[in-house]
Amino acid sequence: MFDFLQNLDNDIRDALLIQLRNLWTHTSTAIEGNTLTLCETEFVLEEGLTVSGKPLKDHEEVVGHARAIDLIYDLIRRKSDLTENDLFGLHKAIQTERIFDVYKPVGAWKSELNSTVIVSGDTQTIFEFAAPEDVPELMQSWLAMFQKTCKELSATKEAALSTYAHLHVSFVRIHPLLGRQWPDGPPHCQCPRHNCRLSAHHYSKKTTSGIHRIPVGISSRCGKHHFPK
Numbered sequence: 001m002f003d004f005l006q007n008l009d010n011d012i013r014d015a016l017l018i019q020l021r022n023l024w025t026h027t028s029t030a031i032e033g034n035t036l037t038l039c040e041t042e043f044v045l046e047e048g049l050t051v052s053g054k055p056l057k058d059h060e061e062v063v064g065h066a067r068a069i070d071l072i073y074d075l076i077r078r079k080s081d082l083t084e085n086d087l088f089g090l091h092k093a094i095q096t097e098r099i100f101d102v103y104k105p106v107g108a109w110k111s112e113l114n115s116t117v118i119v120s121g122d123t124q125t126i127f128e129f130a131a132p133e134d135v136p137e138l139m140q141s142w143l144a145m146f147q148k149t150c151k152e153l154s155a156t157k158e159a160a161l162s163t164y165a166h167l168h169v170s171f172v173r174i175h176p177l178l179g180r181q182w183p184d185g186p187p188h189c190q191c192p193r194h195n196c197r198l199s200a201h202h203y204s205k206k207t208t209s210g211i212h213r214i215p216v217g218i219s220s221r222c223g224k225h226h227f228p229k
Contacts, residue, residue, distance in 0.1 A: 017073065021045075025065040034058045060096040068093040081147050084139060091177050104178040109135045114175055129175035138174045145170070 005013045026034075026041040036044065040051045041062050050059055068090050075086060088107040095106050105111055110132050118125040130138055149163055 018046075021066055021069045021073075024069055025062050029058070029061050029065055032061075034061055036062060057096060064094045064096050082143060084143065087139075087177075109139070109176050110178045112178070114178060129173065135174060135176045139176050142167075142170060142174065 005016060008016070022042045022045055023038065025045070026036070026038045029036070029041075035054055036051065036058050040054065043049065044051065044059055044062055045066050050056075071086075071090055071093055075082065092107040112132060113128070115126055115128045118127060146167060149167065
């Protein structure tokens with residue numbers, strides 16, 4: 001596992017993985033408004049204590065995020081194909097809500113329609129994600145594409161970035177889970193507003209004054225070759 005760390009002593013390797021987890025957790029949660037600093041994030045994760053004056057939800061968020069990264073580490077160590085149960089496990093790990101909505105299942109595909117809104121000047125663009133009934137088949141296609149892409153991936157940084165962007169956008173266009181998805185980074189699929197600009201630029205059609213509606217552009221009925229290139 002982690003070929004780039006294979007020549008290091010075990011204690012140095014483990015320390016670097018912990019540093020990566022902490023930094024990854026801090027930057028990912030800070031993007032979404034978490035008030036804990038990097039040092040405070042490390043303190044919460046490594047000491048298991050709280051920071052005075054900081055919201056409880058911020059502590060829970062970094063703990064859940066770090067738990068999901070530990071699961072990602074385990075997936076890398078396992079060296080087996082990614083499955084829908086792995087995705088469900090990541091989804092469960094990252095959730096911090098104590099009260100769950102039956103219409104927003106945790107650790108399962110979404111059961112209701114979801115969308116996001118892009119605001120540009122005076123124009124609002126509604127981006128509609130895949131319908132719940134299409135998600136199982138779409139995600140089977142996505143998982144197959146994920147395995148195939150990872151096995152064919154070259155070692156260059158450019159190829160890795162291109163692959164990440166492709167997998168990210170194709171996942172976001174389905175948006176198969178409700179609530180927080182999982183950590184920012186492979187195979188993360190948060191920040192849909194930014195990615196929808198890339199993935200659906202040519203799919204909009206005007207519906208009412210100042211508002212555009214964008215269909216998902218892919219479904220199980222459209223065949224398996226409709227992921228963005």
